[in-house]
Amino acid sequence: MGKNCRSYDELIDKSINQLHTEGRYRVFADLKRIKGQYPKAKFLDPETGTTRDVTIWCSNDYLGMGQNESVIKAMKHTIDEAGAGAGGTRNISGSTIYHKCLENSLADLHGKESALLFTSGYNSNEATLSTLAKIFPDCVFFSDELNHASMIQGIRNARTKKHILKHNDLKDLEELLALYPIDMPKVIAFESVYSMDGDIAPVEDIVALAKKYNALTYIDEVHAVGMYGPRGAGIAEQQGCMDQIDIIEGTLAKAYGVMGGYITASAKMIDAIRSYASGFIFTTALPPALCMGAFTAIEHLKTSNAERELQRQRVQQTRDALDKVMIPHFDNDSHIIPVIVGDPKLCKAITDDLMDDYGIYVQPINYPTVPRGTERLRFTPSPVHTEADIDYLIQSLIAVWHKYDLRFYSHAA
């Protein structure tokens, strides 16, 4: 290419055009959120420059905690008390009593000795998994095929041997584990609630295999923390095997409504990750206000079941309403309702219509987030959606389903 800048431009155009051709060019919806009104928001129409009312149906603020008054109050209070930013990495002036307080709360949530904060769930997965190979040289990873991009990247960066497991397949896992000597370091990395299909891992069974073959377990509970288990610690808590898992990873950005990621584990494990993980060491710590917002949400959801119960009710009502009008959706035991469209351009056209004609915001989910041919709408009903919101959603979907001549039937395969 030489130093001819036109060639750079041509290559950029080529890569972007490829996305347009495949129908998976991503268009962000610019929203103006209004405190206290979620899931209602204003959408800034890029063509007219005007705003209009929309209802958000695809948020990961699963319980509406991003709008919770005590969370907001805690954040405002901490800004007044401590200022805006952390001012440094955890090692160089950025470690505060607020970080410590949140880490103690997280360790308590998961019944572990220690916790470690990261600036996102993505970072916590990438940094921790890649660092395990530094601590356990020659370790072998066993990674579920539907694991999130951040886990895939972490395992890639570990630059050690890996096996990609058939999704939630215990037989496949056992056959692969059995290939290695018992004293060879092994890490089984998996999610509890899979974000795009919404299905749930057999955590207890995976833990049992890990014990049998002397493997460490690493679970991503990003879509489960705050939501499942008596104190909101996730699926491992719900299945009664939290104490058997070596490393539990989570986010503060979904059910806890704020931002940041973390792991919890034994004090020794956390000390080692803290000491070797580049993605932890060389980046600025979370702002104190975020820590206290997350702390407030976590402590609240340790004792309050009201949000979880209402959310479950809304999820069930949405599923029942979809069944009644025979719009196909994945059946699973979680709060995530995927409606498969199977074509990226159609998926985009449907979501554009829902936004433009009905004021319903649901983002199209395309490759590489999901496999090609399984493009979908992903609905996440929350306690702040009303029964009237659900009715309106269903009526709008029926209209769009007719317009595009989509199939109606009772359940997807």
Ligand code: PLP
């Ligand atoms: N793990 C899973 C399974 C996810 O779906 C996501 C994000 O959606 C992450 C990790 C990253 O979490 P965060 O948004 O906090 O970076």
